Amino acid sequence: KEKxxxxxxxxxxxxVSSRAR
Known part of the structure; x- marks a missing residue:
């Protein structure tokens, strides 16, 4: 479950990183 x-x-x-760029 943690994975x-x-x-x-x-x-x-x-x-988010892809959108921020």
Whole structure:
């Protein structure tokens, strides 16, 4: 269950970083 949370956060950060650019 923790892995899902970490991956979810990582995906969100990547999405935000891509949008910020």
């Amino acid at each position: 899902c949370l970490v991956e979810c956060v990582l995906k969100k950060i990547k999405l």
